[in-house]
Amino acid sequence: MTAADAVMVIHLGVVVFNASLLVLVPWGRSRWHWVRHRLIRQLHLLMMFSIAIQTLLGHQCPLTLLEASLRHEQIEGLFFARIIHAFLFWDLPLSVFATLYLVCLIWAITLWFHVPPFDGYRTLAIKANRLATKAWR
Numbered sequence: 305m306t307a308a309d310a311v312m313v314i315h316l317g318v319v320v321f322n323a324s325l326l327v328l329v330p331w332g333r334s335r336w337h338w339v340r341h342r343l344i345r346q347l348h349l350l351m352m353f354s355i356a357i358q359t360l361l362g363h364q365c366p367l368t369l370l371e372a373s374l375r376h377e378q379i380e381g382l383f384f385a386r387i388i389h390a391f392l393f394w395d396l397p398l399s400v401f402a403t404l405y406l407v408c409l410i411w412a413i414t415l416w417f418h419v420p421p422f423d424g425y426r427t428l429a430i431k432a433n434r435l436a437t438k439a440w441r
Contacts, residue, residue, distance in 0.1 A: 318351065318367065337422075342421040345421040349413070356406050359405045360402050
């Protein structure tokens with residue numbers, strides 16, 4: 305695995321993290337407590353914000369630029385690396401990506417208010433205690 309392939313795998317991880325939380329947070333709001341973890345949600349919102357702003361300003365992703373400089377625009381290597389590259393890089397105008405990322409940012413902000421994060425396990429324990437108390441009344 306080359307350095308460019310490693311950057312591409314990290315890039316894939318960023319994409320999967322951001323895209324999956326857009327679905328998992330509303331779906332898991334009453335199922336999984338980790339979707340309300342403040343640090344995860346702050347990181348997600350920060351990443352979505354920076355991606356949307358970069359694209360609206362017409363800049364490419366730093367990971368894309370780093371991979372291209374390491375790869376020298378040659379997509380050689382492992383079969384798996386070519387599949388990831390095809391998944392990550394679409395030949396569409398920048399305006400399509402800007403619109404998509406802006407919609408995703410708006411959705412992430414909406415999720416922040418409709419599925420608010422909690423401050424930690426202490427808050428979770430207090431909420432669980434209140435629910436248990438109500439159940440026994």
